[in-house]
Amino acid sequence: MNPFPLTAHLMQRGCAFLGSEHAILCGAMSWVSERHLVAAISEAGGFGVIACGAMTPELLDAEIAGTKTLTRKPFGVNLITMHPQLFELIAICVRHEVGHVVLAGGIPPKGSVEAIKAGGAKVVCFAPTLALGKKLLRSGADALVIEGMEAGGHIGPVSTSVLAQEILPVLAPPDSDDSHLVFVAGGIGRGEAIAGYLEMGACGVQLGTRFACATESIAHPDFKRAFFRASARDAVASVQVDPRLPVIPVRALKNKGTEAFTAKQLEVAKALDEDGIAMAEAQLQIEHYWAGALRRAVIDGDVEHGSLMAGQSVGMVTKEEPVTEIIAALLAESEAALARR
Secondary structure, eight states: OOSOHHHHHHTHHHHHHHTSSSOEEEOOOTTTSSHHHHHHHHHTTSBEEEEOTTOOHHHHHHHHHHHHHHOOSOEEEEEETTOTTHHHHHHHHHHTTOSEEEEESSSOOTTHHHHHHHTTOEEEEEOSSHHHHHHHHHTTOSEEEEEOTTSSEEOOSSOHHHHHHHHHHHHOOTTOTTOOOEEEESSOOSHHHHHHHHHHTOSEEEESHHHHTBTTOOOOHHHHHHHHHOOGGGEEEOOOOOTTSOOOOEEEEOSHHHHHHHHHHHHHHHHHHHTOOOHHHHHHHHHHHHHHHHHHHHTTOOTTTSOOBOOGGGGGOOSOBOHHHHHHHHHHHHHHHHHHO
16 A cells, blocks of 8 residues: 555656656756666656766766666656757667656757657656747657756746746646646755645656755765755855856855856857857857866865755755655655645
């Protein structure tokens, strides 16, 4: 007998779509969402997602193969739409028979959704607005993730609670035959919030920050300690310094690395002026900067100069816990909240 029957009922469609026991996705966090954490989350009944980030096709190939040696449960791969080798990365996912590909970082380029679906995988896309959500579903997306500005990493300008109120009643009305699959992300740290979004029509949720400090996460001990010390207000959004360079803001714990990013933007903006580099190349340089800065923090433990990407739920992350305990606690909190209704 399922110990969380009320939550399981509301997650039913999400679980059927993912093929997992619980409709709890792990957000794709570069350098953090690698084979060990991804496999641990899938093994615990959630749905792990490999963060491809700036990986080459060869590195992604090895990461998927490595994950397969650790779990037989379903897991997905997150691909950045602006990656210059996107279609080669899609081909790697197809060859490995990855069941779900998450496209993030912008509108999927022409032919990318079709290429994924032709290979037999489901497509999950991020929808920052209702209009774009409708367009993505018409273009073939099988499910959406709506992620608010409380999240860590790349963020949009609108909060999760507002996005949920705007999008869920239209695209995922509860108990409707026209209901689409929508997962909610951003700022989720406890099960009570999960219960609320499920009741509004979400088929599941995505968390990143809560899993970053799991026992199975390979993140450096100093990286994890920075999370344990932080409060919600320490996770701040980066500032855009040049209106011609539309850099997607990034939420991270404030340190010298956040100041360095301002300098990097000025450097890239200058290259736009003087060297005539294309806007796509400028944005790619910014992406590579984040990949390097995040690696310094996550892998090397440089918490002063590296990027400590974290959502505002970081204040609820107070200790290192196994993934199984994190998921069990979230489900128990959600179940208790639903039972109180």
